[in-house]
Amino acid sequence: MLQKSCVLTISILAFFVSMDCSAGYPLFEDLTKLDLIIEMPMRTIVNDAEDRPEVPGVLRYTDAGSEVALDFTMSTRGKSRLEYCKFPPLSMNLKKKQVEGTLFEGQNKLKIVTRCKPGNLYERYLFQEFGIYGGFNVLTDLSFRARALSVTFKDSEGERKDEVLPAFFLESDNEVAERLSMEPIKSSTIDPAQLDPKHASVFALYQYLIANTDWSTLKGPGSESCCHNGKVIITPGTTDGWIVLPFDFDQAGLINTRYSMPAEGLGIRSVRQRVFRGRCLYLKHLDESIAKFNESRPQIEEALNPPAIDKRNRKKALKYIDDFYEIINDPKKRKKKIEDDCLGKR
Known part of the structure; x- marks a missing residue:
């Protein structure tokens, strides 16, 4: 690839x-x-x-x-x-x-x-x-x-x-897909085992960082093909190692738009409340994902705080990002808020 x-x-x-x-x-x-x-x-x-x-x-x-x-x-x-x-x-x-x-x-x-x-x-x-x-x-x-x-x-x-x-x-x-020598596909549903576990781990942790719950890597909304706010690309001829590309982040708690609403069934009242929605299947790659987030922290913070953002909102966003890093780097918080909240069988 x-x-x-x-x-x-x-x-x-x-x-x-x-x-x-x-x-x-x-x-x-x-x-x-x-x-x-x-x-x-x-x-x-x-x-x-x-x-x-x-x-x-x-x-x-x-x-x-x-x-x-x-x-x-x-x-x-x-x-x-x-x-x-x-x-x-x-x-x-x-x-x-x-x-x-x-x-x-x-x-x-x-x-x-x-x-x-x-x-x-x-x-x-x-x-x-x-x-x-x-x-x-x-x-x-x-x-x-x-x-x-x-x-x-x-x-x-x-x-x-x-x-x-x-x-x-x-x-x-x-x-x-073309720049990565892959191809896009449409499927009604996807088995978690079909996704590339390392990418799926980074995907879920990033959605947790920005506090976005408006997505699914298993199926689309209603009768639409998979995935909700995600597009699937694969290496031709394969049945696993598939990639879901996330998009549409306006419901993210990091942004906290006036019209954003938490996804139903999560038991939260505000999009600012983080909920981990990654699969337990990918937890074996969590350490590697966290290491990547820590290594890239300065670049991630710069990207998430464009120069056009005013000082007050930049400070607010950096504090919100810092809260995420406190969770992933504290073993007790990480277990309670991420590992214990994962979806599916371990």
């Missing part, structure tokens, strides 16, 4: 932490912030978001001093955010032939994560969710990469004023 290294870089003037990861298509080879113009019928996308409209539009950016224009079809996506947010998460469908030889070569469908509502609070939510992707990149290349954006949204119908908003692109599971 092809493994690659990521270098964490921080610019004091940047909105986001940048992760410089080699390989893949051009868009995610350089993860510095990208300036874009997106022109489309904004009123339709925003006002009719829950109807999941599909609208045409044009993406513009500058490359080596020249403007590049690409046609797209945009639609809304998501569930809880689609219902709650005034500005919905988006899915951009580009034309394969048109993107050849451009920064977007190899891209077809791209997820765009946007600021949910106006105001600094919701920008912080966005920056912190972006940082969570970066934190997981520090721990493993088997993860989604995100690229920070500054987007000027222009209304093609001239009914709304231009808005310049922070956002980020999210790498597709197809692209992650």
Whole structure:
């Protein structure tokens, strides 16, 4: 399996932490912030978001001093955010032939994560969710990469004023699989024994760090394929060693959005309460996972606290992260809060 290294870089003037990861298509080879113009019928996308409209539009950016224009079809996506947010998460469908030889070569469908509502609070939510992707990149290349954006949204119908908003692109599971010589699959359910135990251990511990309970590595929500807020990639022809790539972290206690709710059946009232949801099957790799978290702590803390976060919230986040490290490095706390709470048979 092809493994690659990521270098964490921080610019004091940047909105986001940048992760410089080699390989893949051009868009995610350089993860510095990208300036874009997106022109489309904004009123339709925003006002009719829950109807999941599909609208045409044009993406513009500058490359080596020249403007590049690409046609797209945009639609809304998501569930809880689609219902709650005034500005919905988006899915951009580009034309394969048109993107050849451009920064977007190899891209077809791209997820765009946007600021949910106006105001600094919701920008912080966005920056912190972006940082969570970066934190997981520090721990493993088997993860989604995100690229920070500054987007000027222009209304093609001239009914709304231009808005310049922070956002980020999210790498597709197809692209992650390709750069790792794997392939994405869809399955209704997955047996815990089919997952790569080392990755599954790091996955669960990271979800515990950020206090996210809005996920499942066994099945999808309702009749959907596995997994809930996770995409499965495998080495072709294998029946085990499978990888679940986590995404959608807006319900994490680290962020603590106004609309976040604890997963049902966990007996907690606040998303700030950590609950370990890893499988007992993977506990034999817990020591190794903890060692990785300890070794990478400075980089993880940097990723989870992008420069755009104000001093008060950075301090609050660092304290929350410190509480996690106290648990994993104290044998008694670790046993009570992690080992004794694992799911399934030991």
